[in-house]
Structures are given as structure tokens and as C-alpha cells.
Amino acid sequence: MEVSQRRPTRAQDVPDGELVPDELDIELFRHACSSILDEIELNLTRTAYSPLIYDYKDYVVGLLDNSFALLSQSELSLPAFVADLGPVVADAVGVVRAENLAPGDVLVSNYAAAQGHHLNNVVMIAPIFQEDRVIAYVAIRGHWADVGGLEPGSMSWNARDIHQEGTQYRGLRIMRAGEIVHENVATCLANTRFEEYVRGDLMAQLGGCQLGLSRWQERITSRWTCEEVEAFTSAQMGQSATLARSRVAALPDGAFTATCRTDDAGVPGTDPLQFTVRVEIDGDRMIIDLTAVPDQVEAPINSNAAVGDARVAYKSVIAPDHPTDEGLFAPLEVRTRPGSILTASKGAAMGHWNSTMPTVVDLVLQAFGTCSSDLAPAGHHASIGGFIFSGRRPDGSWWQSVDTAGGGWGASSRADGFSPLRTLSHGDNRSISVEVLEGSFPLTVEHVRYRPDTGGRGRYRGGCGVERLITTNEDAYLTTSVERTLDPPWGVAGGEPGVPGGVDVCVPGADTWVAYNKASSVALPAGSRVRIRSAGGGGWGPPADRDPAAHAADLRDGFVTKL
Template structure:
């Protein structure tokens, strides 16, 4: 038996440790991608590798993959072989690990009274780790060797001292070596912060009590998830969605799920999905599992504490050699950005059939990746600006979707214009909401955004990872999709060149890159939309008078 009040206190204590560790990483990071956008995550786990608590600041995709990362590291470096102050890093997606090479995970032992009682784990998206193009997420590549430096589980700190040989080897393979060093040190600081706070928790409550209630936290999360699943109608719920292409051919990539609810357990079977593809959209089963963890938590109990206990009732099936369980050395760099978002769309489409009031229509469906890199003429050093741009959120049965927000697996912030222009030889010439990009409905989807950037570098390498141009974000209980992704280069003579959604290209000084993200799908009949609200949106410029009349039936 356990004390329910103490359980709640201990749950919040464990979570606060993960939150503070993540905050330490953000505060001490070098790159704007972490310190401003917060493209990082932190968790605290038991020696078994089961995660007790995760920082809500982080991205859901990172958090769902971290259990696989911890398993992979501990398989090579058992916890009892690590000493206080040690830290092991890895970025290998194969066989289990982070989703792509820029995501470097660090795992550290947490010692209390001379014995390891827990594990601190972080993942941070580093802005470059070598490879074909700045940012290490190129399109048009076929194998992981083209994507950047691969780091197997490797001790980079021993007894609190950094291994300079290993760190210099990593720096030599990264274009932005100073940021890579600083961000790795920030991850280490996060792990040491977690260790100190766990020791303080054990000093207050005793080590045995802290560990006992960590197990209660896991068991409680399992009970809540199983109870929530049990309240859904048993059955098999299927949904198919598609990525436009893989960057090499025009062949759509199918993401299909058969969601089976049986009693208090849930199985997501992705066996009908496409075989692995030539382009870098492949992923591994741990990513599909992460998508399921996120979707199930969102649908069944959004307030459920994030811990491994909640995952015990959830199962994933993928086929070896499929796009969701690719064989080495298939390229994987943009799966986090594109494929995994589509997995979530498919899961929500299936959940709609059993719990329609708990899901939203399709969101923008991709993270709208932009990597801009080259030589900064002010310093002569390499730079790389990376950002995932927000899009429209899908509408709900009783509410509009948010305009220009990060959705589903991405929980990052935008990079402020001032930071971009100070840190890089770039100029933001436009940053705004895009009118008429929403999915129409009684409740409309969110509007997309546009970000236009002028290069002040002599030669700028651009990597774009986008989608939803062909298969635009779908609505629910209507046939009105949202606008899709558009990407342009505006040349020096003012001509506008439409780019593919998955491309590596170059700009010269003075040319501009224009990215228009997808909107969010709508819900219900647009003719039933509140007239006063619609008129206000027309006055604000979010919806044009022509669209209001032709799609929503607004009298002029």
C-alpha cells in the first residue's frame, strides 16, 4: 500500500528534478536552437531504464525515444560499471537510439551514498554534426553515412573530467565546433544538476522511500492508462495517410495504422505502411512507439504524468524493412521532421473513430525544417541556422485550431528575429500569418505562417524538409483541407522560383528564401461558422472577402 498524498508529492518531486535539469541545459547552451528554441529534453530513470519523470519543456518525440536510448547505452555500459561524474553519449538510430544524427543523447549515472540508484538522460539537437550539408539533415541522400558523424555509445566524461580526445574528434567533424562543445557541456551540466537534486530528495525522504515511490509513480501511471483504454470501445480502427514523396520519386509514402483496442490494452499495427524508401524519411520502431505514447496520452489522459508506466499497456507492431523499421544503413535524417508527424496524423485519424471529441483535425503535419549554413563574412567561421517553423493546428469539435503554432511532436519555440539577425548573416524580411491558409469549417483550422529570409553570406546552402503540398492537411466532418507547404527562392532580379518540398539548394548574397507552412484542417460545415466571428476575421485580414463568400457563404 501507499499514501496517495505522498505519492502526489513524490511524483512532483521527481518531475521537478527532470524540469530543473532541462532548465540547466537551456540556460547553459551555446546554440540558439537550444537556448532560444529549446530543442532539447531531459528525463530521470531508474536503473532498469524505466523513466520516472520527464521535463515537459522538451519535445514529445525526444521524450518517447529516450527509453530506447537508455537501453542502448546501458547494454554497452551497465550502470554498475559507471562511476560518479561519468557520462556516455550516442546519436545512433540503429538499432535503438535517437531518431537522427543531430540528436545527441547523454546518459549519466546518479549516485547516492556510494551506489547508483538512478539515471539522468538528455537529448539535444546539435546544429551540425558534419555530413553532406550544413545542419546534417540533407535531402537527396540515400544512406546514413552521408548524413553526418555517427557516435556509438561513448564515454565522453570520466569522473567529472571531459575526454578531450573524444571531444576534439567530434568537433573536427562538425562545422560549428564551438556550439557543439558548448551544447555537450550544457547536457553534462543537466545531468549533474539531476544528480544533486536526487541526492537532496533522498536526504529528505531516505533513498529507500524515494525509490519505493518512484515505483508507485510508474504503477499509478499504468493504472490510469489502462483505465482510460478500458473506457474506449473495443475494436479495430484503421486510418491511412501519406507523405507526398521521398525526395527522389513522386511515389507517395503510405503511413497506415490498424489500432486495436482490447480491454485495457492497445496495439498500433503499422504493417500496411510502405517499405523503406530511398530518401531520408526512414525511421526505427522506437520512433513509432514514441508517436503512439504521445497520441495515446493526448487522447486518453492529457494530464497523466509522463513516465514509463503509462507505456506498459501500449504495443507497437512494425515490419522489418518498412519505412518505420528501416534496415541499416538507410538514411533517416528527416524522419523526425516529416515521417513521425505523419504517424501521429494517422493515429489521430484512427482515434477519431472511437473518441472523436478528443482529437483534432490534421495539423500542418510536418515540422517545416529549414537549415541555412555557410561562412559568416563577419567572422570567417562556419555558421548554421536551423529552425522548424510553426504551422496551423487542426480544429477540434468545439474550438478553432491555433494559428502558427508548433504541434504534436514538436514543442519548440520560434527563434526571435533579433537573435537570427545578431547570430547569423541573415535578414528576416517577412514573418507573418498567411491569410486563407486555414482549413474551413464550423470551427476553422489554424492559419499558416510565412518566413522570408535574405542571405548576407556570399554562398548559402539551404536544406528544406517539408511536405503536405500534395496531401494537404485534412479536415473532419467536412471536405475542406488546409493550404499546403510552399517554398520559393526569390532571385536578385525579383523572379520567384518554386522549390521542391525536399531539397538542398544554394543562394547567393541578396537572394531570399520564402517558406510558407501548411495550415490546419477544419471541423464541420463552414456555412455554420459564427457570422460575427467570421466577419471579424475578414476585417483582420485572416480570411479574404472572396473566400468568406465562396467557402463560408458570408453575405457581402
Template sequence: MTGPAALSRDPHPAIDPITLTVIQNGLQQVCNEMDLAFSRAAFSPVISETHDRSDGIYHRDDGALIAQGEDGLPVFVGTMQDCCATVIERARNLQPGDVYIVNDPYLGGTHLMDVKFVKPFFYKGELFCWLANTGHWPDTGGAVPGGFSASATEVEQEGLRLPPVKLYKAGAIDEEILSIINSNIRIADQRIGDIKAQAAALTVGERRLTLLLDRYGADTVDRAIAEMRVRAAQQMRAKIAAVPDGVYESTAIVDSDGVVNEPLTIALALTIRGEEAHFDLSRSSPPCQGPMNSVIATTRSSVYLAMKHIYPDVAINAGTFEPLRIADPDGTFLYAKYPRPVSGCAAEVSQRIAEAVFAAMTRAVPDHLFAAPAGTSGNFSLGGTDPKTGRGYVCYLISGGGYGGHAGGDGISNGCSTIGISKTTPIEVVEQRYPILYEEYALREGSGGAGEHRGGFGVRYKVRLRRGNARASFVMDHGRVGPQGALGGADGAPNTVLVERGGESYTPLHLSKEQGISITEGDAITVQTPGGGGYGDPAKRDPALIERDRVREYYP
């Protein structure tokens, strides 16, 4: 039978484009509201001000990404769906109000400080999907305040590792599990504010998603989710199909692993074949002793976020990743297994992987790409006890850097990191909360790589301890070599760190990594973040732009 009568009997009729668009945006809005609720309620500035967090909706069967908040960190796109899949495998006796907590990096995580909450969402008594979020806790125990143990040689030195366990059971927090967590982390009395904020964000998601399902019905929303995934895959396939077939190779360098003072190499062979892109990272350096190993979930997510950077107009859900074929780089530092330390994987190695993808794609579609961005989050932790208040503290800072030049112009100065859209914590908040004084915070003029379109500038800041004693640690990168230029452009300036302690100054042996530096009142640390790479032959730069930069004294 054909015609309208046959169509009316189809148990799964095609969803109309307007309804599909409204539901797609509705799901996005649910995630955005979770993000907003999380930041507004959180205690720690790294979440409330810096927004180092993410919220999303995941499929009930396999944890595949359905939607993620627009203000969440892109690097969590892949890791959160892998984490949800792990929770689904282990979940038992689910009931409304349950919330799993997990930060185990080998079970779909990043580093231990990224703590995930995963909650089953029920609609009319049936499991419809999972809601999940990640928040960066300023401390999860370990050898040094903040968790960035630059010379850790096993994961236990980095902090408390949690497999998926129910922190909330039917809406009530499990005080025994909470006491175990609090007994293993610093500033435990301050964590309950972040825990309740993280759980509250998921409750907001429940309420908003329930309203959406009440309006359109579970069957219609289910069909919309399936169609969204199909269309996202089609979009990404179309983008890849426009790239010439071939093999495109690139490399990116990690300064060191923090233990052995030798660079690590990320070697990528990208094969474009029709509508699929195949990523082979198997020639990268072997597993390392220090904390710059990357778990496979983070490695995959780094490739995903790089391709999303290149094609920002492609919708974001599990379908986006289907044409991206990533071979497991077993035997390399990009496939960390227990007990390899991993504190640097999420914020640093992930950005080197993305840089390798950018460089390979530049060879394939040069007019569409850009030179490398700063590519480091500038992780800087400082922990101690403030003698003025008598309270312990852990201060975690990140910083921006220059973006690479591109065909349309110069790179942005002081842009956020490649892996996220987090911002630097406002200076006023840091000075109010911690015994720290910013003596300088400025653009690092001249740090952008030369090119027809130069790289953007990094930043330069100097912090001084005002009182008491503290321990400083940092896990940064791009201290050995700067961000790569493209198509003849020069590299950006590398990251630098200068420690002033007891009247003497020194540069760390590993340039961008050191842990447990004992400092006292009056000691200071100066950080200069990388500038972006230059794009194109510098000889082709518009003379008017050269004169403008000279007048502004950007370059000596």
C-alpha cells in the first residue's frame, strides 16, 4: 500500500524539521542550565569563576553523547560518554535519586581532579537517559596540594581514585562514602559545597528534561535524538569528503614527562579515505615514567575536539565522532594503563594531540586551518595554611595564551586553552580568597610567531606569597618549543617559569614542570605563557600591519 494511509501506519514516522530543531535546542538548553546551576552554586573558584566543568545528557543503553552544555569543556565530550558507559556496565538496582561518583582515569576519565557525577534519569518510571557532569576539584589528595604532582611515578601519588560508587542513594548522600573521600583530601570541609552544587546541577537537568518530555512525549524525543545522531554523522562525513584523499603526517612535542628530562613525541598519520578519517598514533613515544601519560578516553576525546575546532558548524553528539576512526595506540604514552600517572593528560597532552591533528589537517586543507595555539592550560597549584585565618587552602590557577594566525588575520591574544572555554580566575577573587598578591598581569607582547598573519600574544603574570608558607606545583607545557607555525610562519614563543625564592632566582630543570616548591612570605613566581604560531610567509605581511605593531611597541 502507498500514499497517506500507509504513512499513517508507520510506527516511527519521520520527525518534521521544526520539531527536530526545537527538541535539539531544548536538549541543549537543559545542558546549559545545568552548567549555569553548577557554576552558580559551586564553592571553589575553579568551578564558580573559571568554569572548569561540563554537563551533558547520555544514552540510556551505551552512554553515547546526546547533548552537552555550550559552556562546558570540549575535552569532556569524549571522556564523559566513556565514563557513562563504564557506569552503565556496573550499575545495579537503579532507582530515582541515585548518583554515581567516579574519577578513575582508566575507566573513561581524565586526571583525578576531574570528578564525575552520573545520574540515571527516569521518566514515568522508565529509564530514559543518563545525566552527567564533571567538575574540577581543587584537591583530591596525593603528594602535593592540587594534585599536579609533576614527578609522580604512579597514580596513587596523584590522589584518591574512585571507581563508580553510589554517593547518593535514592536522593540521600551516603555519609560513609563521603567520610572516606573527606579523609583522603585536603580542605575537606570546603568540598561539601562543590559536591552539593554538582548534584544540584543534575537535579536542575531532571526538572528541565521532564518538562521537555511532558511537552513532546518520550517517543518523539527518542526519535529526535536518533535523527540528531544520524545528521551529525552526515555533516562530519560531508566535511571529510571535501578533504583530498591521502596520508598526512605530523608531530607534536611534549616538553618532558616531569621525571625524565627528555621530550615526548606525538606522531600522527592521518589517512583521509572517502568520508572517513583514520588516526594512527602508534609511532608516538612509549609510556613514560612521569604524569604525562594519557588514558585512551582522553586521547580519543582530544581527536574529537580537534576536529570540532576545525569544523565548528557540525552538530555535537555521538554521531559527530562516527566517521573518525582512531586506532588504539597501545604501547605508547597515549594509552595509559594502571598504574601509570596521568595528571598532565587532560590539560596538556590533550592539547599536544589536538596540535598534531591541526598540523596534519593543515597539510590537507591549508586554507581552512590555522597555526598552533598556545596549547597549555598553565596548571599552577599553591597550597598551605593562611596564618591570618588559620584555614588551609589550595589555589588552582590556569592562564590563557595566544591563538595561531589564520588565513583571515592575526591570532587572538590571551585566548582560552584548546581543550576548553574556561577563563582565568579574576585577580580580585584570587587575592580575596588566598594570601597571594598579583604584582603583574599583562599581555606578553612580541610572543606571537611571525607570519603573513602573526600569532596572538600570551600573558605574563607574577604572583607573590603575602604571608605564611606554601608549596607550589605546576604542570605546564610548550617550554621546550613554542606552538607550531603554519605554511612558513614562525613558531610562537615558548612557555617560561621563573621562581624567586630566598633572594635567588631559578628556572626549573624541566622548564614547565615542578612540584612541591617550598616558598615563604615574599617569594614569587613569574609565568609567561606561549604565543600562537604565525601563519604564512612573514615577508608577505601587509606593511601597514607591520607599522601598526611597531607603533604599538609589540615587538622590539
């Protein structure tokens, strides 16, 4: 069936024949772009080699316009990556220079100073040419299993400098004019311990870029001119901005703050860090002020993700279901200061960059909640809860399993907190399945179960934490990342806090469990048991107000054990 070639309406009274697209054309364009990303997502998870991408969903796919503003973003990827592809794409193109790009070029970049993440987050970038000029970019970020550095996985707590964490690629051409640059692929593979994973994921990202270019030609170029595409892009951004401003204007005006502590400065035994955020609402404008967060530290918990952190929280409140584009953030100003832990200077270690992000997002939501307890939920488990097992195979090659812990989310004024879910910066991405874990690695999952009585009590109960017990079948190493055990998930409106979590190890022949909340490459003899415990979410409202029938159901389902 032939699709009719619709064209936007031209307003005769507009000077210079400026295009004024109608509403239907804008929606057709928006959905054509999102359909391209949907197909890339499906293809990426089907072809990637690492469970981090095909199972865990540690990736993002985006379309950016030629000024590096986000046009559309994949729906199933990590919320932590909301509208943050622009700086790294702009930097990579700036290195190569836009005038030197040609159809069929593909660049690779993980440059920390531009991206602000750990070096594992590698972005592949393909310019989209239309009418002999760059009209847009397709960008795919995937978490590579290893890019070198001090230890397998490239996320060592012992790193004190970004150069100790692995290799940086900055606008490296991986494809030139449609031909793979084999020496550059070989360079990427020479800088990883997990060559099979990285080769497979690199090719999956490259295939996704090629698919995006092809689908753009089929669904965009064949239908609309560059002038029309630019008109649609501007109109789409304007619609999103209008929606966002109306949502912000509906909130109470004022300034609202929230504060909490982390466990330490990234090194066990150091003092906790105090995080304070401030949200200011004035009509249809919002400021999220992150200038009162701590200075950058030596440990690898720094980032340049302040804007991304704020955008995750902002979108969660303002427009959680609206498609993501740059226009959605038009009412938002993010205030930062150079040299903070969220705006670290060049060279700062960032291996565990995401360890503070759930806390920052949670604090922004808490600040929203101070202006109206109905507006935001109680605190969630707010810890990445990362656990990385690795080891050597008989042939000397490395194996590695990376996962994070799902825990309890905070209750709201309408419902109990859900569990188990990852952090607010993860969304609802999946755990590595038990079948994949046991089938791929010398590990046995003894149990995965709720931790009763860990959700904060209230009129509405916080979600329960989860306990996972894993036994090593061979000698292995363990790296962990657990946060927020000193300042647990808070309750709201009289609700009680949740119970924090942790990681404990019991080696063969021992009777005691030893805590390893932040640890790198802990040696585990075969038969070691590792217990990963996630926190429960905070409760909402006075516990005495809880419906007795709901409490009876909690007892029946094992969420609580106390009358």
C-alpha cells in the first residue's frame, strides 16, 4: 500500500514563505523518529554480547538535531541518561570537525570531561546526511564490560585519577565513508580484558547506527525536505516546552530545600558527605540549585552529571509519560559550581560516578515534597547496590558478572511503595536473570527473597528490601558499591524510614559474615557465600492510620512479621 506524501501547510501571510507545519505533521514526524529508536533498541538488545546491554538494559539510543539538541530518546533505556547525549556528541564532532564528516562516518567517544561518566559508557555517533548536509545524529551509548584500568570492569575503588580507570576515546573514527576502520577497532579491543564482549557490543552498536541511518532515509528523507524537518523539530520542541511550562506553573511558588548524608567520601572510614539541594519555583520557571553539594573527592564517586541528575528528578515530577526531547527542559535552570562532586574537574576519578545520583534525585523529590506532601513519595532505597563478580578461566581469560540490587521505593499519598525496583536513576530495568547468571558464570543463586519489616511503616508502607544469596563455585573476586546505610530512606508526613542494606561475605570455614559495602577485588575462595541486602523504602503517613485489612495482607504475604 502506498503511503500518501503529506506536506506541511504554508501560511500565505507569513513573511518569506516560512513553513508552519500542522499538528498532524508534527505528530507523524515525532512518531517516525521514535519508531526508528524503537527498532534500534530491539536490534541492539538482540545482537549485543554483554548481559549488561541485552538483559540489564545499560544503554541509551537517541536522535539529536544538528545543534546537538535531543530530538528523541529510546523509552526502555536507563533514566540516568535522560537528555544527556548532547555534550559528548558535540565534543566528538568538534574534535573531528563537522566539515570533515562524510556520509557513512561513525565516531566513538567516552571522553570523561565531556560526558561526565565512568569510561565504560561508550557512545557511538553517526551523522545523518540529507540534501548533502548533516541534518541530525544518531547516538548509541552502551556500557562496555571493560576499558582497561586497575581491575576487571574498570571500576576500581582504588583509582584516584581518570587515567587509572581505563582508556579514553575522543571522536575516534570506527567507520569512514561506510568502511570499518579495522586498526581503530583493533585498538579498542587491545584495551579491554573482555575482548569477546567488547567486540560483540561494538558491532551491535555499529549495526544500530547503520539501521538508524537506513530508517531515517526510508521514513524521514523520503517524505520531508530538510527545511520541513527543521520546521517540525522546532515545532515539536515548542510543544514540549509549552507543556512543561504549564506543568511547572501549576506547582506552588517558593523555595524548598532537602538535605541528607552519604556514608562516607567513597573510602570506608572517611567522614560522611552532606548533600543539600534547593528547588525554586517562580511561575513557569524552575531552578534546581546544586551549588551546596560537596567538593569533588579523591575517590571515584565524582561526575559531571549535575544537569543529568536534576533532569531525572524534574522529568519524574513534571512529565513522566511525555516523550523526551530538549524542549521539555526549557523551564529548567540547573545551578552548579565548578569543582563540586557533580561538576568535577578534568581528570577526576569517576568509576562509581552513579553512586551519588540516586541520592541527588531523591533529594530533589524530597524538596518537591516539602511544598506538598502529595507531590512526591517518601525516600527510596537510593543505593546502586552494585556487585561485580569476576575471575579467570582455565585458559587465562577473564569472566565477569555485573549487576545491581533492586530494593524498596517510597510510599506515596495514594499507595504503598513498590518493590523490588532499581534506583530512580535506573527505572524499571531488569536484573540479570538467574538463568543467565548461573548458565554463564561459576555462580549459584541460593535464594532471592524479600526482607520482611524493611519497608517503613505508615498509612502506606514503603516497599521491602530484597536479599540475594550467591555462592561462588570457583575462586573469584568481588567488587561492591553500597550507599546510604547511615541516612536511610526517609518517611513522609509521619511515615517511618526504611531499613538500610549492605553486602556481607562468609568464606568457607568461617562462622561470621564480614561487611564489604565499598570494596574492590575482594578475593573469594570457592564456596564463599555473598549476601546482598537492599534497603526498604520510607513510609507515608502515621502508621496508626494504616488500614487493618492492608496490614493483615502484609502479614499474610510476608512483607511484615509484627502485629
